[in-house]
Amino acid sequence: MIMDALSQAGFPLDGPAFWLALFLFIAAVFFIIQSRRAAKRSARLREELHETQIALASAKEQTIHYDALRDELAHEKRLREQLQSDVAASKATIAERERALSELKTRMETEFKATTAQLLEGANEAFLKRAQETFQRYRESAQSDNEKRQKALDDLLKPVSETLVRYQKGLDELKKEQTESRGALASQIGELAKQTHDVRAEASKLATALRAGPKTRGRWGEEQLRNVVEIAGMSAYVDFVEQASHDDAEQRRKQPDMVVSLPGGRKVAVDSKVSLGAYLDAIEADTEEARAGHLARHADDLWKHVQSLAKKEYAASLRDSLDYVVMFVPGENYFSAALEARPQLYQDAFDRKILIASPTILIAMLKSAALNWRQEKMTEHAQAVAAMAKDLYDSLQVMSKNLGGLGKALSGALNKYNATVGGFESRVLSRARKFADYEIPGVETDIELLAPVEERPRQLRDEAEDCEDDVGEDKGEDGREDAA
Template identity: 30%
Template sequence: RLRPLSDALLQYREQVEKMNVDRATSFESLSKTTSRLMELQDRSISETERLNRILGREKDRGSWGENQLENIFRLSGMEPYIDYMTQLTVSQDAKNVRPDAVVRLPGRGNFAIDSKAPLADYDTYLAAETPEQQAEAAKVFAATVKRHIQQLTSKSYYDYIKPSPDFVACFIPSDNVLSTALSGDQDLWNFAVRSKVLLCGPSSLMGMLWSVAYGWRQSQLQENAQEIMDLSETLHQRISVAYGHFHELSRSLGTTVKSYNKLVDSMESRLLVTIRTMETKGVKSKADIKEVDALVELPHDPNPDKWPVAPALPLTTLEAEIVELPRETE
């Protein structure tokens, strides 16, 4: 009679133990989730504080822009002090200029980059709550960027860093920030171009640096091709000199053979005749006089006309493009 009650108590105990295990597991999972949320919250607070410092202090804004510029140089595969230089001071007429970076161009050219992070007014744009407030803040921000453009124009980096194209790149370390400035003033880009300033964000600057790197690779290939051409000309000249020596040696050998044959003819026609006559008179030693043959073969003189002709080299891609095609006759 007590068996059903005992079974019920056993099941109840198992359920309680299972609930305790599930509760412990859930609590552990909740603790991990809470810790993760707290970690993310701390990181968010740190990033917010960092952004506030950047937006609030001009020194931090400048450092942020310079760090972004250095990151882009590294991602583009450029080497410092080889492909570009940072914080280079150039003096002329008792005046010093110091762009944030100078990029070396193929063909002994250079162009300057100045990093600008005008984020103080951009903070106002981010804080705007209505489209009207955003539009007004964008105009104010665009005016700030325009003042930076005017400052860069007055520095005239291209007059100090020569040879250099007549422009300076103004790097704004955020594509969104640059887009906001351009939206605030539709003529801002044209104004910058007229002022010999090229506005660029991370994406456009990366494309520009990739183009420069490609130009350097092509320049290196051209230098290698020219070096090979110079070596080929030197080799051709040295081979010509060597064949000249062969020609002189051939003439010398030919002269020697002719002199030898003359000596043989002289011995046979004069000396040996006298010896044979002496032998008929009984004058003879134990030694036999051997006959000497004249040399028939002469050394071959190098003949350039018999040299094999090298096959024509295929046209390069560039040469193939500029070959004029025959015109169709009407």
């Protein structure tokens, strides 16, 4: 760039003039740079000098301020010493005055006691007489007010008392029912064991009759189902309908042997299936192989009943039904024999939403349903008790508000009475007493003074413990009044 500038200025690029011009140009540039650096350094030094001058002025001001503070501190020290001496003198003066005041107080107390004794000696009898008369009038008035308040409280507490009686009656009935249900359950379990044993004993006797035909077996199965329901005590807690029938969506007639109603509005269909021909043949078999064959046929018969019952779809067609149907086998030995020949029979039936139930299993299921019904009734009773408790609480709230209003009314009446008595004494009685100074006939007797009533209605407390303390205090006060 420098070479181009010199060339344009007309300097030859290879002569001594060129090198001289180049040297002068470089010297000029160097001089300009050094001048700028010197100017910056001079400005910075001037700025530092200015800051130093400011700091020096501030230091001088602080020195002057510190001198003033030192003088003020010395002055404060002299004042404190003077105040200490003044305080010592004041303490001595106060002690002297306290001693004189104590002597004056002792002398005045002695004189006051003597004066009071003289005044009380003459006025004591009249004061006691008037106080007794006033107290008697107040006591009669208070007794009348207490009777009125007691009557008002009785009227207010009557609904509360009735609610408490209903509440206690509900609790007693609930406890009684729980005790009876426990006793009934224990007795029913014992009866169940006995009747189960009787059923097993009579099973062999029924073998001949059950061979007669399917109708006989069907009636016998329904009778066994009815006995199981009665043993379980479902008649007292569950509504059940034998031979109930209903139509499905395709208008096909479907008729389970029983529909059991459960708590919560749910239902379950129960159908009795009796297939005992193969089982009876197995009992009468002479060899083990023949017995095993008959038991396998007995298990197949039960499986066919399961398949037939699954096709009827009672659970789908019955409104609010559970997802499964109970197939009742009226004998423990019939069911156990089928499981012996076909162990997976129960699980295969359950997969098709068929629950095979022997008398023991069905009784346990119905017992659970009966227990659920009892629990639901107990829940209803508890809800009734809760409603009674809410009714009681609402009555207590109403009574509390009424008592608060009654207390405010009594306080207002007492305040008005005391205000009237005060106005009577200050405005009327003071003027009426001046008639006695004029010796007017008929006004020689002094007008009776009216005493203000200082009692106030007792406030209701929030805590039950405070209420108990109030009851104890009231009893103690009543005892002291009776003793008086």
